[in-house]
Amino acid sequence: xxxxxxxxxxxxxxxxxxxxxxxxxxxxxxxxxxxxxxxxxxxxxxxxxxxxxxxxxxxxxxxxxxxxxxxxxxxxxxxxxxxxxxxxxxxxxxxxxxxxxxxxxxxxxxxxxxxxxxxxxxxxxxxxxxxxxxxxxxxxxxxxxxxxxxxxxxxxxxxxxxxxxxxxxxxxxxxxxxxxxxxxxxxxxxxxxxxxxxxxxxxxxxxxxxxxxxxxxxxxxxxxxxxxxxxxxxxxxxxxxxxxxxxxxxxxxxxxxxxxxxxxxxxxxxxxxxxxxxxxxxxxxxxxxxxxxxxxxxxxxxxxxxxxxxxxxxxxxx
Ligand code: CDV
Numbered sequence: 001x002x003x004x005x006x007x008x009x010x011x012x013x014x015x016x017x018x019x020x021x022x023x024x025x026x027x028x029x030x031x032x033x034x035x036x037x038x039x040x041x042x043x044x045x046x047x048x049x050x051x052x053x054x055x056x057x058x059x060x061x062x063x064x065x066x067x068x069x070x071x072x073x074x075x076x077x078x079x080x081x082x083x084x085x086x087x088x089x090x091x092x093x094x095x096x097x098x099x100x101x102x103x104x105x106x107x108x109x110x111x112x113x114x115x116x117x118x119x120x121x122x123x124x125x126x127x128x129x130x131x132x133x134x135x136x137x138x139x140x141x142x143x144x145x146x147x148x149x150x151x152x153x154x155x156x157x158x159x160x161x162x163x164x165x166x167x168x169x170x171x172x173x174x175x176x177x178x179x180x181x182x183x184x185x186x187x188x189x190x191x192x193x194x195x196x197x198x199x200x201x202x203x204x205x206x207x208x209x210x211x212x213x214x215x216x217x218x219x220x221x222x223x224x225x226x227x228x229x230x231x232x233x234x235x236x237x238x239x240x241x242x243x244x245x246x247x248x249x250x251x252x253x254x255x256x257x258x259x260x261x262x263x264x265x266x267x268x269x270x271x272x273x274x275x276x277x278x279x280x281x282x283x284x285x286x287x288x289x290x291x292x293x294x295x296x297x298x299x300x301x302x303x304x305x306x307x308x309x310x311x312x313x314x315x316x317x318x
Contacts, residue, residue, distance in 0.1 A: 008169055008281040010196070013040035013048045014237050016254040018271035019245035020057045026082055029055055032272055033099075034089045041093035043276050046122060047168055048090070051241040052100035052132075052177045052200035053115065055083070058241065059102075060150045061204075061248055063141050070154075074104040078118055079126070091124035096168055100176060100200040102154075103131070115155045117174050117200060121167060128165040131158030132176035133185065145208035147248045151178075164192040170281040173234075177201035180224050180238065183231070184306060190232030191294065195284045197228065197236045203251040218253055222263070230261030233287030235279045243270035259284045 015036040020029055033050060040048035053059075056073045064070040078101050079087040090097045096119070103116035115132040135157060137149030162185050164173035173189035173196070180186075180199050189197055203221060207213050213220075221238070229236035235258060242252025254267035256277040265277040288294075305316075 006282055010047065010168055010170065010279045010281055011043070011045045012196070012235075012237055012256060012277055012279050013043060013045035014239040014254045014256055014265070014267075014275040014277075015040060015048050015050050016239055016252060016267045016269075016271075016273045016275065017051055017054060017241045018243040018269075018273075019250070020055075020241065022057045022059070022062075022246055024057065026055060030083065030085050033086050036272060036274060037086065037089050037093065037095060037097065039274050040276075041090075041095045043274065045095060045276060047096040047098065049198050049237045049239045050097070050099040050200065051239045052117070052202050053102055054099050054200065054241065055101050057246060058202040058248075058250070060137065060154045061147045061246070063148060063150065071104065074102045074113060076104050078103070078116075079120065079124075087120060087124060090120065091122075094122045096120060096122045096127075098174065098198045098200070113155050114158060115151065115176055116158075117176055117198070119165065119167060119172060119174060119198070127167045127172070128163055128174070129160070130163065130174040130176065131160050132179060133158040133162070134178040134182055136178040142208060146206070147204065147208065149204070149208075162188040164189050164194040168196075170195040170284075172196045172198065175199045177203065180228060181220075183228070186228040186232050190234065190292075193288070194232060194234045195281045196279065197232075197234050199225070199236065199238045200241075201238060201251075202241045202245075205249040205251055217251055221251060221253060222255065225255055225257050226261040226263065229257040229259055230287070231292065233259045233284045233292045235259060235281065235284065239275075240267070242267070259287045 100117040103114045119127040135151040137151045139152040173194040238255045252270040256265040
């Protein structure tokens with residue numbers, strides 16, 4: 001990395017979480033989150049980034065027949081009464097917060113369920129919200145699988161697309177877990193001039209659909225984070241819920257990635273852990289104005305299939 005003349009430093013804390021039990025109370029989880037927020041503020045961070053579904057166990061691993069238990073994993077509002085201690089602590093300490101959670105939303109009188117995240121600034125104002133677009137896994141349980149991955153059953157596809165917002169002295173966007181594997185998602189943020197992408201995740205180390213991929217989970221996670229950051233000239237934070245949660249091993253490997261694609265900070269454990277880095281947002285400009293000067297070098301007329309086709313089709317004809 002090279003330094004720039006007019007630095008725009010932002011100290012970011014990626015707050016990795018260890019496992020959360022199926023019956024762990026919200027109060028107990030909130031105590032862990034507040035401890036991480038306090039440690040991040042003590043470390044001088046302006047922003048603390050918490051993972052996907054940070055308030056609960058990763059419940060899409062189960063077929064949950066009891067509607068009361070299923071609904072119990074969801075929040076009607078974040079910030080809201082259930083999470084107030086977290087946001088009170090953050091506002092008192094003057095630190096921004098990103099957190100992923102299961103959202104129950106009432107839209108035109110109908111109840112909807114999303115896998116969501118919210119970004120709150122240092123004064124407690126909501127900057128933006130995001131509803132996960134790429135939902136992996138199944139709608140129906142997979143016979144014989146040790147663990148299910150039922151995100152398609154638990155959630156609806158996010159309805160807001162990919163957004164970036166002016167925040168914290170830069171331009172900040174959000175993705176959630178599986179989104180990080182899709183270059184289209186990154187590029188839509190890149191085309192909004194994004195300078196910091198926040199990605200929470202719960203990534204199982206075993207894929208029942210393709211166990212042959214298991215050996216590559218960590219490498220593939222790093223590959224997409226580093227490529228996404230570099231190709232879109234942005235800082236990127238990937239923050240895990242890791243460790244063995246209810247018997248299922250989840251990838252830890254929380255990372256902070258520079259616009260060069262370099263990993264500048266990473267977790268050492270599989271538990272609750274802070275990963276801090278000073279991100280000079282100005283550094284994005286050295287890539288945005290050269291190799292990834294989109295206005296100078298992109299050729300959108302050649303990219304039509306990206307939006308015309310969902311799945312792969314036959315080679316184009318002359
Ligand atoms: N929570 C996720 O989206 N997990 C997926 C797994 C299931 C592949 C991921 O992309 O990490």
